Amino acid sequence: MKKTRFAVAVVAAGAAFTAGAQAQDTAVAIFAGGCFWSIESDFDHAPGVLSTTSGYIGGTVDNPTYEQVVTETTGHREAVMVTYDPSVTSYETLLETYFHLIDPIEANGQFCDFGESYTTAIYAGTPEELQQAEAEKAKVAGELGSPVATIIAMAPTFWPAEAYHQDFWKGTDLLGNGLTRAQHYARYREGCGKNYQVEQIWGAEAFKGLDGHA
Numbered sequence: 507m508k509k510t511r512f513a514v515a516v517v518a519a520g521a522a523f524t525a526g527a528q529a530q531d532t533a534v535a536i537f538a539g540g541c542f543w544s545i546e547s548d549f550d551h552a553p554g555v556l557s558t559t560s561g562y563i564g565g566t567v568d569n570p571t572y573e574q575v576v577t578e579t580t581g582h583r584e585a586v587m588v589t590y591d592p593s594v595t596s597y598e599t600l601l602e603t604y605f606h607l608i609d610p611i612e613a614n615g616q617f618c619d620f621g622e623s624y625t626t627a628i629y630a631g632t633p634e635e636l637q638q639a640e641a642e643k644a645k646v647a648g649e650l651g652s653p654v655a656t657i658i659a660m661a662p663t664f665w666p667a668e669a670y671h672q673d674f675w676k677g678t679d680l681l682g683n684g685l686t687r688a689q690h691y692a693r694y695r696e697g698c699g700k701n702y703q704v705e706q707i708w709g710a711e712a713f714k715g716l717d718g719h720a
Contacts, residue, residue, distance in 0.1 A: 537604050565580040677691075
């Protein structure tokens with residue numbers, strides 16, 4: 507199977523690296539789909555996904571913080587970088603899965619979170635991926651009978667989010683409210699109504715391609 511090269515810069519610990527830093531038997535995809543806790547938890551249930559990283563992408567400020575991004579003044583979206591094994595899954599499969607775990611029609615955010623930072627986007631690493639993403643977007647628009655709001659663009663720098671956001675959905679450390687991160691996330695997801703809304707949009711195909719979801 508043809509390997510997908512990761513052409514976008516990623517910044518970690520103050521150092522940027524590109525495709526050459528990726529192991530040859532892995533590939534990456536970047537998706538923005540509302541709260542990155544939720545997108546990360548979903549893709550952690552996708553066969554072939556090796557790891558996920560929550561972060562920020564698309565804005566005008568270098569190394570943004572969560573406190574900056576949530577002001578909706580930096581132009582960033584919350585996003586997740588998905589590292590996967592191309593011998594198990596494919597970019598096309600991940601695209602299809604992505605659209606089936608969001609509301610593709612909503613242009614102002616996702617579920618209970620609104621603002622530019624929560625809007626949906628696919629950030630391609632190569633021109634081929636860009637074409638694949640555009641094709642999947644057109645397919646989804648046809649299936650739903652409505653225009654799809656998801657932005658398709660070549661990926662600029664991806665900035666990993668703060669450590670406390672990573673793997674938030676399964677964290678066991680206690681927060682100030684007396685709940686673990688996992689318990690807090692479960693309450694957030696239920697209160698946000700994501701599972702119900704995705705099922706209303708997609709019916710039996712909701713969360714297609716996942717072996718479960720949080």
